[in-house]
Amino acid sequence: MTTLKVVRGTRDLLPPETALWNRIEATARRVFARYNFGEIRTPIFEDTSLFARSVGEETDIVSKEMYTWEDRARAQSEKSQSLTLRPENTAGVVRAYIEHKLGESGQLQKLYYIGPQFRRERPQKGRYRQFWQIGAEVIGPPSAGSESPVRDTEILEMLATLLDELGVSGWTLELNSVGSSADRERYNQALREALVPVAPRMCADCQRRAATNPLRVLDCKVPEDQPIIATLPRIADFLGEDSKLHFAAVIAALDAAGVPYHLNPRLVRGLDYYTRTTFEFTHGGLGAQNALLGGGRYDGLSEAIGGPKAPGIGFAMGLDRLVLTLQAQEAERKTTPRADAYIAPLGENLNAAALALARELRRAGLTIELGDGSFRLKKSFEAAGKIARRIVILGEDELQSGILTVKDFASGVQLKVPRGELFAILAK
Numbered sequence: 001m002t003t004l005k006v007v008r009g010t011r012d013l014l015p016p017e018t019a020l021w022n023r024i025e026a027t028a029r030r031v032f033a034r035y036n037f038g039e040i041r042t043p044i045f046e047d048t049s050l051f052a053r054s055v056g057e058e059t060d061i062v063s064k065e066m067y068t069w070e071d072r073a074r075a076q077s078e079k080s081q082s083l084t085l086r087p088e089n090t091a092g093v094v095r096a097y098i099e100h101k102l103g104e105s106g107q108l109q110k111l112y113y114i115g116p117q118f119r120r121e122r123p124q125k126g127r128y129r130q131f132w133q134i135g136a137e138v139i140g141p142p143s144a145g146s147e148s149p150v151r152d153t154e155i156l157e158m159l160a161t162l163l164d165e166l167g168v169s170g171w172t173l174e175l176n177s178v179g180s181s182a183d184r185e186r187y188n189q190a191l192r193e194a195l196v197p198v199a200p201r202m203c204a205d206c207q208r209r210a211a212t213n214p215l216r217v218l219d220c221k222v223p224e225d226q227p228i229i230a231t232l233p234r235i236a237d238f239l240g241e242d243s244k245l246h247f248a249a250v251i252a253a254l255d256a257a258g259v260p261y262h263l264n265p266r267l268v269r270g271l272d273y274y275t276r277t278t279f280e281f282t283h284g285g286l287g288a289q290n291a292l293l294g295g296g297r298y299d300g301l302s303e304a305i306g307g308p309k310a311p312g313i314g315f316a317m318g319l320d321r322l323v324l325t326l327q328a329q330e331a332e333r334k335t336t337p338r339a340d341a342y343i344a345p346l347g348e349n350l351n352a353a354a355l356a357l358a359r360e361l362r363r364a365g366l367t368i369e370l371g372d373g374s375f376r377l378k379k380s381f382e383a384a385g386k387i388a389r390r391i392v393i394l395g396e397d398e399l400q401s402g403i404l405t406v407k408d409f410a411s412g413v414q415l416k417v418p419r420g421e422l423f424a425i426l427a428k
């Protein structure tokens, strides 16, 4: 009998790795609670038309990545129905908001979810067919302030806080505004026209997108297409006055809160429902699939699926990618040398002076490894490179002059440092 294997693009998560998953989820729940979010759990499958109407018929997700099947009627009173494993969770949350009339409370709804999503994508590092998202949505009637730029900034600031508390270092917030749906329509039209003469020179995907969903051309990663993309019109030139003011307010508040960001006029994101603020947090360590999370405003989504006016903003964070990032950071921490410096005496008669110098620096709080004067210079460098970030060379000349030679392994820079300044240099 052939052995059965886990389905392509899906994974078993085993201990001890699951402990990290639990830690991330617990941290997210704790941070969300501080911002007054409550948890929502929606079903794993929904009526197919929910995704067609919200995510958009022409998107990659709906047009080719969904797990959809016809659910046959079990009784005469039932109709068969097309169902789909959720490829994302915002649509389900907004459906629940409408279904439970959550807007009638007159208050903002702040909801978060943690759960698996399903997309039939080509599996690779950081991209799976069943993957996990942690997401949150702020949605409500306009009278509750759901359109306010304060909501955008609060979400972005919360995400910066969450990533910091998780210990993710080196993230970048990419920020853009795609305008209101009217702005986007004008921009789409301009893009469509600008693409007519150049699309035949672009990749097959772009040729198709130019006709069906021109915004998606901006997402193209094919290097040969980039110079053409750079000449296309920019969304920033199509924003109406309202969208401009909204975006300026978001940026000003981020500046005031000290959240760093990078304006990226090409960031359009793959889902149709986004309006105005769109964002991604990326991480260089992830390679091609570098988005840790993505999100934005969706002021017209509720109405698009038959609900009341309920502007909102939210994000979805890829839990699988967070785990990859934290594991890579941990591996790097383990292999990077821990000692601030390795002191290499050049001769056994210098061992005592080296010990005195090590003592002084250790007492000042540095982690120092002490070499052995019987080592040759080459061996000292080898030993130092494995355990310390820098080497301090202590020879007869250095002892006499009080000027030491310090080499930083990461930068390769070698300096002459007076003994009195050694601590300041090594403490950096």
Ligand code: AMP
Pocket: 088, 119, 121, 126, 127, 128, 129, 130, 131, 132, 133, 270, 291, 292, 293, 294, 295, 316, 317, 318, 319, 320, 321
């Ligand atoms: P999206 O819903 O496409 O905006 O995705 C939001 C986040 O979910 C991305 O930034 C990723 O971190 C994560 N994500 C999306 N698709 C996948 C996938 N196929 N595998 C793993 N993570 C994914």
